[in-house]
Amino acid sequence: MIRINENYTKLKASYLFTDIAKRVNAFVAAxxxxxxxxxxxxxxxxxxxxxxxxxxxxxxDEMAKRETFKGYGxxxxxxxxxxxxxxxxxxxxxxxxxxxxxxxxDGSKCDCGNIQEIFGSDIRLAIPDPVYPVYIDTNVMAGRxxxxxxxxxxxVTYLDSTPANGYVPAIPSAATxxxxxxxxxxxxxxxxxxxxxxxxVAYAKKNQAIILFDSAYEAYIRDPAIPHxxxxxxxxxxxxxxxxxxxxxxxxxxxxxxYTVVPKSLQxxxxxxxxxxxxxxxxxxxxxxxxxxxxxxxxxxxxxxxxAGQQQTxxxxxxxxxxxxxxxxxxxxxxxxxxxxDNAPYIWIxxxxxxxEFFDLLxxxxxVVCTPGAGFGKCGEGHVRISAFxxxxxxxxxxxxxxxxxx
Numbered sequence: 001m002i003r004i005n006e007n008y009t010k011l012k013a014s015y016l017f018t019d020i021a022k023r024v025n026a027f028v029a030a031x032x033x034x035x036x037x038x039x040x041x042x043x044x045x046x047x048x049x050x051x052x053x054x055x056x057x058x059x060x061d062e063m064a065k066r067e068t069f070k071g072y073g074x075x076x077x078x079x080x081x082x083x084x085x086x087x088x089x090x091x092x093x094x095x096x097x098x099x100x101x102x103x104x105x106d107g108s109k110c111d112c113g114n115i116q117e118i119f120g121s122d123i124r125l126a127i128p129d130p131v132y133p134v135y136i137d138t139n140v141m142a143g144r145x146x147x148x149x150x151x152x153x154x155x156v157t158y159l160d161s162t163p164a165n166g167y168v169p170a171i172p173s174a175a176t177x178x179x180x181x182x183x184x185x186x187x188x189x190x191x192x193x194x195x196x197x198x199x200x201v202a203y204a205k206k207n208q209a210i211i212l213f214d215s216a217y218e219a220y221i222r223d224p225a226i227p228h229x230x231x232x233x234x235x236x237x238x239x240x241x242x243x244x245x246x247x248x249x250x251x252x253x254x255x256x257x258x259y260t261v262v263p264k265s266l267q268x269x270x271x272x273x274x275x276x277x278x279x280x281x282x283x284x285x286x287x288x289x290x291x292x293x294x295x296x297x298x299x300x301x302x303x304x305x306x307x308a309g310q311q312q313t314x315x316x317x318x319x320x321x322x323x324x325x326x327x328x329x330x331x332x333x334x335x336x337x338x339x340x341x342d343n344a345p346y347i348w349i350x351x352x353x354x355x356x357e358f359f360d361l362l363x364x365x366x367x368v369v370c371t372p373g374a375g376f377g378k379c380g381e382g383h384v385r386i387s388a389f390x391x392x393x394x395x396x397x398x399x400x401x402x403x404x405x406x407x
Contacts, residue, residue, distance in 0.1 A: 005141065005143075007140060007141050007142065007143045008141060010140050010145065010146075010147055010148060010153070011137060011140055011141070011148075012148060015133065015137075016133055016371070016375035016376070017040075017041055017371075019375065020040055020041075020359075020369065020371065020372075020375075023359075023360070023363065024036065024038075024363065024369055027363055027364065027367075031367075034367050035367065036363070036367045036368065036369055037367065037368050037369070037390065037394050037397060037398040037401070038369045038390065039327075039368060039369060039370055039386045039387050039388075039389075039390060039394075039395070039398055040369040040370050040371045040385075040386075040387060041371070041387065042186070042248070042345070042346070042387050042389055043253050043389055044247070044248065044251045044253050044320075044389050045389055045390050045391055046251055046316055046319060046320075047251065048250065048251050048252070048255065048300070049250055049251070049303075049304065049309060049312035049313055049316060050308075050312060051303040051304065051306055051308050051309040051312055052250060052251075052255075052300040052301075052303050052304065052309070053300075054303070055296075055299045055300045055302070055303035056296050056297075056299065056300045058299070059295055059296035059299035059300070060296050062295075063295070063296065070295040072291065072292065073292045073293075073295055073298075074292060075286055075287045075290055075291060075292045076100075076102070076103050076104065076283070076286065076287070076292075077102060077103065077104025077259065077292070077293065077298060078104075078295070078298050079099065080298075080299075080302055081104055081298045081299075081301055081302045082099040082100070082102040082104065082259075083099045084302050084305040085099075085102050085244075085259060085305075086098060086099045086102060087305070088305045088310075089228075089229070089244065090229065090231065090261075093228060093229060093231075093232055094232065095229055095231035095232055095237075096231070096237060097231055097237070097261055097263065098264075100264075101261055101262055101263050101264060101279065102259050102260075102261055103259060103260045103261075103262060103282065103283075103286050104257065104258070104259045104292070104293050104298060104301075105257075105258050105259060105260060105286075105290065105293065106256040106257065106258065106293055107245065107247070107256055107257075107258050108214065108216045108243045108244065108245040108247070108258040108260075109134055110258075111243050111258060111260045112132075112134050112135060112138070112180075112212065112214060112243055113134050113137075113138040114285070114289075115212060115241060115260070115282070116138055116139055116142055116144075116178070117142070117285060118268075118278065118281040118282055118285055119177075119178055119210075119268065121142060121143055121144060122144075123144065123177040123178050124157065124174075124175065124176040124177045124178070125139055125144055125145070125155070125156045125157065125176060125177070125178055125180075126156075126157045126159055126172055126176035126178070126179040126180065126209075127139075127156055127157070127158060127159065127180045128158075128159040128160075128161050128169050128180060128181070128182065128185075128377075129152075129158045129159065129160055129161065129376075129377035129378055129379045129380070130161060130187055130188065130373060130376030130377040130379050130380035130383070131180070131182070131187075131376055131377055132182060132186050132187070132214070132376070133375070133376065135180045135182075135212075136153065136156070136377075139156075140153060144156075150378075151374075151377070151378040152377075152378055157172050157174055157176050158377070158378075158379075159172065160379050161185070161188060161190065161379055162379055163337070163350060166190060166339070167185065167188040167190035167339055167348065168185075168190055168191075168192050168196055171199055171200065171203050175207045175209075176207065176209055177207070177208075177209050177210070178209065178210055178212065179200065179203075179204060179209055179210070179211045179212065180211075180212050180214070181200060181211055181212070181213050181214070181230075182213075182214040182215075182216075183197075183213075183214075183215065184215075184217040184218065184220055184221060184340075184343050184344035184346075185340075185344065185346075186214075186216070186217065186344075186346060187346055187348060187371065187373065187376045187380065187385040188339055188340055188346070188348040188385075189339055189340015189341055189342075189343070189344035189345075189346040189347060189348050190339055190340060190344075190348070191221065191223070191226045191343045191344065192226075192227075193225070193226065193227075194225070194226075194227050194232070194233065197227055197230060197232075197233050197236075198233050198234075201230070201233045201234075201235055201236050201239055201240070204239035204240070205235060205238070205239055208269065209239065210239060210240065210241065210266065210268065210278070211230065211236075211239055211240040211241070212240075212241050212243070213229075213230040213240050213241065213242045213243065214242075214243045215228065215229060215230070215242055215243065215244055216243060216244060216245040216247065216248060216258075217248055217344050217345065217346075218244070218249075219248065219249040219313065219317050220248070220317055220320070220321060220343055220344050220345055221343045221344075222321070222342065222343055223342075223343055226343060229242060230242055231261070231263075237263040237265055237266070238263070238265050238266060238267075239266070240263075240266075241260065241261065241262050241263075241266065241278070241282075242260070242261040243258070243259075243260050243261075244258060244259050244260075244261070245257075245258040245259075246258060246301050246304065248317075248345065248389075249304070249313055249317070250301070250304045250309075250313045250316065251316060252297075252300075252301070255297055255300065256293070256297065257293055257297050257298065257300075257301045260282075262278055262279045262282045262283075263279065264277065264279045266278040266279060268281070317345075319392075320345045320388045320389060321341075321342075321345065321388065322392070323345075323388035323389075323390065323392060323395045324340070324341035324342070324344075324345055324346075324347060324388035325341065325342075326395055326396065326399060327341060327347045327386055327388060327395065327399065328340075328341040328342070328347055330399040330402065330403065331347065331349055333403070334402075334403065334406055336349050336350065336351060336352075337349070337350040338350065341388065345387065345388040345389060346385050346386070346387055346388070347385070347386045347388070348373070348383055348384075348385055349383060349384050349385075349386060350382060350383055351382060351383060351384055352382060353382065354374075354381070354382070355372035355373040355374040355375075355380065355381055355382060355383055355384055356372045356374060358370075358372070358384050359371075359372040359384060361405065361406075362384075362402060362405060365404075365405035366398070366401035366402050366404065366405040367401060368398045368401055368402055368405075370384045370385060370386050371384060371385040371386075371387070372384055373385060
């Protein structure tokens, strides 16, 4: 008889954002005259930058002519995009990354989940808490954890991110093999200093481990002292894989384009202790299971690296950070401690009460949707995440409603 992958039965009953959608839909059905404002899911609201629209139209026109039509492209991405990424995101910051170490994809969420396929099923995991659910859930699916007990899966080294450590986890005392880090962080909005990242690189080298570094929100960093890439740390290319996305940088959440960096010097080992090129393994996985991002989408992505594109994407991220400042200032007036919002589009609020209870309060009393911190892990309890991704008018209206609800 056909058998299921029983690791799936270890997963919690449903995905965080599915639970949120159910509660919101139930409220809307019962209260059709009360419009809600969504500051929960991290989806952008502003239109694509004009340079991207122009590039999309031009590339679409190319697809209409025999002499410029494009069929299957290179699975790793067109050279024009990979070279632009290398020049602007890495070489400009002194990072020794080459164009053929870039793998263009349709989203960082996919890459963060797919990358674990190339590693052994018995490796030791280090995963932050709170955390983006994809990191832990995909490893549960792969069978690298035990059962969920009291909100955590056995067999995982959890990296606690709490008010006491500024939501930047400490290096664990135990050795681990695959380490997930996300800075600027989702959900907390916290950032890591150069010194903190250097300590992680040293730990990975000592333990022959690999860091999976999710920097999908690096475009929101405004503090010049904060690294945008793990590769700004000497030696990181020997121990780290980096994930980047155009979703929050240029509003590509509905357009889908991202990339992963896998340096050619990165190695992992077989059971006999023999080294293997991780770049070669990922190349094989990527080219076997992925057919590439559409040519017009890659042309639109490349447009953000033009002078006009850089100006327009900076204006977009500045706009969302303006929303974030309004949210932070409003939380300060309500005497609710929070982090994030200055170098990230998320504000992580310490509510001092059950996070789902606070979620329900804002939904029912203010008609505002946030994200309960408990959905991101045990250390997220007592917190909620508010997203700055919405129109200025909606953010201002939501803050007025929240203030009234919390009086």
